[in-house]
Amino acid sequence: PTAFLTSHCFARNQYGRIGSDVTMQCGSLDNDASVSWKVNGTDVRAQHHLEGPRLILTEVDLSHTGLYSCFQNPHGERRDTIYLHIGIPPREPTVTCRSNTYPKGFYCSWHQQHSTYIPTTFEVDVQYNQRSLEVMKDSVHKNRCHVRFPEVFSSIPYKVNVTAINALGKASTTVSFEESNIVKPDPPERVTATPIRFNPRRLEVSWHSPATWPDIDTFPLKYFLRYRPLIREQWQHVLSSGVAAKDIEIGTWSDWSVAVHATPWIEEPVPIVSTTEVDFHTETKTSPIPSSNAPQKAEPPVGRAARVITFFSPLLLGMLLLLLMW
DSSP: OHHHHHHHHHOEEEEEETTSOEEEEOTTOOTTOOEEEEETTEEOOSSEEEETTEEEEOSOOGGGOEEEEEEETTTTEEEEEEEEEEEOOOOOOEEEEEBSSTTSEEEEEEEOSSOOSSOOEEEEEEEETTEEOOOEEOSSOTTEEEEEOSSSSOOOOEEEEEEEEETTEEEEEEEEEOGGGSBOOOOOEEEEEEEETTEEEEEEEEEEOOTTOSOTTTSOOEEEEEEEETTOSSOEEEOTTOOOOBOSSSOOEEEEOOOEEEOOOOBOOOOOOOGGGSOTTOOOOOOOOBOTTSOOOOOOOTTEEEEEEEOSSOOSOEEEEEEEEO
């Protein structure tokens, strides 16, 4: 393995397309030179034929990938080393753009729907009002870039072109959009649902705006909420005091937040007292005791929203999802 890696470092790269024939030339030897070939240190067993210093592989597939070495007869001197990569040209990448940090800017991401099996890079160009905008690579996501809005409340469309490039070819995708059509906040965060003491049909739900939304005061969000008992499959929508986020005029709904589970307040049952433990003539009464685990209703802290949900049928368990829209 050590010798193989060392040889690979000094090999020149060659690329072949799946299903095609590949010809490898042994250095600069003349056409009448006699050579032998090895792949990964062993004789070539795949379907092939020799033409002087050339090795021709027919209808290659991924199994033909490897390190090929040629040796000049009769002394067996190695004259060339080639690392053969087998793959396919890229197809048009899938491109999506979104602004979850309005009005700062937006990001675009892209991917290949099918693997090319060989290294593929991407070039991104963003045009606005007949000029190119600066594109900043994402530090975490390899196939994502960020662009700042040059203007706010603009109706001038953006044009984003992403080109996939590898050694066997290239392919491009272009998308166009207006600012207002790509605004989509992230879901609400830190969603909680807590029981309300002495209210067996109510829950208090609270949440925080997404941390990625930069200016909640200037660009406020409205919310929409849905819930369902765990024993049911259909969600109930709370229209009057909902939890989902959306700006009044532009944008689309966010994805739903993570679901949370809650149990409304339950009155603890009156304990059954045995007559053998008390005087027969003594009447014992026990007042209902609220659950010690049920928190008191509290004012929501600054920076978050809260709603009280009333259930119109007795519920023991509820599931809540929050949705955010701009």
